Amino acid sequence: MVALVPDLVGSGGRLCPLRPDGQPAGAVEAAPDLAAAVARREAAERPRWVWAATDETYPRLLERAGVRPARCHDVKLVESLLLGMAGRHGSPRSLGAAWARLHDLPEPADAREGGADDQPVLFAADRQHLPQDADPLTALVAVYADQRRRIAASEHPDRVLLLCAAESAGALAAAEMGRDGLPWSAAVHDGLLTDLLGPRPAGGARPALLNDLALRIQQALGRTVNPDSPAQVLPAFARLGIPLHTTRSHELREVDHPAAALLLRYKELSRIHAAHGWAWREAWVRAGRFRAEYVVGGVVSGRWATRGGGALQIPRLLRGAVVADPGYRLVVADAGQLEPRVLAALSGDPGLAKAASAGDLYAALALDAFAGDRPRAKIALLAAMYGQTSGEAGQLLAVMRRRFPAALALVEAAARTGEAGGTVRSRLGRTSPTPSASRFVDTGGDADGAEGAGDFGSSDQRAARSWGRFTRNFVIQASASDWALAMLAALRRRLTAIGPEPRLVFFQHDEVIVHTPAALAPAVEEAVAAAGDEARRLVFGPTPVPFPLETNVVECYADAK
Known part of the structure; x- marks a missing residue:
């Protein structure tokens, strides 16, 4: 591991090798040309780079040397994850804020992240949050070491380490996709x-x-x-x-x-x-490229957001404008029925796992429990995951509870935790926020208040039930994000092994697009399949539930569906 701090001005910076516990392992190196120094070390050692924030540091390396590090530890993103696990969602997450917490100082608010018309000055955001007498490299090393201690003290440190690595790898991919861009005619x-x-x-x-x-x-x-x-x-x-x-x-x-x-x-x-x-x-x-600005972890469940541009909502009517360069192809990969498969893997429900192994999960579910009626089976499973109880969904949910008890027990336990004001966690440890305390005023167990039991009791009780629906789905959606980020990291590594030309150019929850020379498309398809299976094993362990990625090799995005 090597800690990296760019100079505030100019092209230089400083590097410091680190031990696994985050402590310095050697002398600090002053690098007049930071990008060149990183390129040399990357070629010789392939270290895990430790820096304050990928979205502030990495674009400079890409711009000046085109170097693409294999691994990094993004202090800002990891701090956000660890704060969430400690019940401090929304606390400032910058290097300066983390340094302040280490020294019992007032926490500076995070700088507003720039949008399309408000670009932040690279490297200045975190630096300005440190006291004037604080050395940025010393602060970075200390905060990283503290993060390693907090990870080691967590309930499942191996899972949390994987989550932090996947989140950081996602930040690398996001910066690269923003630079390379999605082909657009x-x-x-x-x-x-x-x-x-x-x-x-x-x-x-x-x-x-x-x-x-x-x-x-x-x-x-x-x-x-x-x-x-x-x-x-x-x-x-x-x-x-x-x-x-x-x-x-x-x-x-x-x-x-x-x-x-x-x-x-x-x-x-x-x-x-x-x-x-x-x-x-x-x-x-x-x-000729749509250059999106992705926000890694922009949603509390771990899904990404964007700073304008609508990259995550390209209308189907306009996908015909996404056209590969001459001699190239788009490998479009989509993880179908991802959240139901996540529920099957998380719960270990043998009936749901069997349905997931049959290819079309909803069709298999229909044959098993709903007389072959696929639409009703889909309604039933979505009702289980999202907590819908009214109308036909409520009746179908009763069937799900009888036939797939382990799966229903998992989501209903998550819902009860949310109703009580507690937190739930994804497979790797991403933690849900808590609602405001006012939503959970003790009503003395009286469900028949002035508004009546038919209206779910008091407004606080209705708010509790609403939050329970949120935590019910959070466990699934956040675990799906765990898998998707692990898959993205594995695919990025495998594409690098193929060569410099295949490039990730799009990522949206459960879908990726790789722009590649046509001759390499078969190798990219193999890489996609292998990455999906690697993520399954890393995140869920020895589960029989498959997580297939359907791939289409096309010249135009509109032809992939």
Whole structure:
């Protein structure tokens, strides 16, 4: 392991070798050209690099030398994980804040992470949080050593170490994907937008097809309304005898009226225009690449977020714009039915594990417990994972409880923990936050309060049940994130072994895209399969539950589904 601190200005920095416990193992090296020094050590030793924050440090190495370290320890991301395990979600996580906690000093607030129009100055964010007399390298080494102590003291240190390594590897992949970018054809994008919206309007005006839809909505409602304004649309529907609570798509789909169908189409196209239209391309696509800014661990469950750009929500209608370079292919890999498989592996339920081994988990579940009715089997399993109890889902949930008791016991125990205000953990130790204490006021066990048992008792009790639904799914979704990050780290390593050309260019929860020379596509497919199985073994141990990744080798993303 080698700790690394860049100079505040210039291209230099300092390096310090570390022992496994995080203590210094040798003299500090001053490197006038930090990127070159890292490249030399990476080629000779392949150490695990320890630095304050990958998103601040790594882009500089990529830019100056193109060096791609195999491993790192991201102090900021690891600090966030360890704080969560200690019940301190939301506490400042920077190097400066961690250093302050070590010395019982006031914790400085984290710097606001820059967005598309507010880029942070590289390396300055953490440095400014340290006292003026604190040496950044000394602070980094001390905080890292403290993190190693806290990991060793955890209930399952091997799992937590794996989680920290996978989270840090994800940060490396995120920086690389932001630099390499997803291939994006401006010509195809233009054609798709023109087909969907009409020619590009001047001055940011509403496109022609949106104007036409807005006029048709007004005609169907019999009055002038702005389709973007729920305050105008809801009363217009009410005058037609159609009461709506919102203009959300799920409500509109239940309405049998021409205006509802038109408004649904308007909302879909308006969203594309706003989120992935011509202005979006000018902001986010450069040199034929969509360069997203991923936020690793941006969601409490471990899923990623983005700083604008909508990388995690590329509409299916626009996937035709994602086109491989000539002579290249896109290897698109998708882990189907991931969360149900996670539930099977976590719970060890033999019936659910058997269904997961059959390929289509829902179809196998249907044959086993729902008379071959796949849609009902899917509803039942989703109800188990998300805590839905009303209507048909409640009846199907009773079947699940009888036929798959271990799986239901796991999620229901997680729900009870959440209802009581407790925390639950993923397979590797990612910890759920706690709700505010006010949500769990003791009602003295009286479930028949003024609001009545039919309304789930008091507002505090309803809030408790809501939080129970959150923790019920957190165990599954966060463990799915554990697997996905371990898979991403394993795939990144295997792609490096194939050669410099196959590049990860997209990651979204349970899907990855690799841009590769066509001749190497078979090797990439093998790497994807091996990475998925490696992650299964690392995260879940000797489970019989498979985690298959379906791969498609295509020239265009739209052809993968």
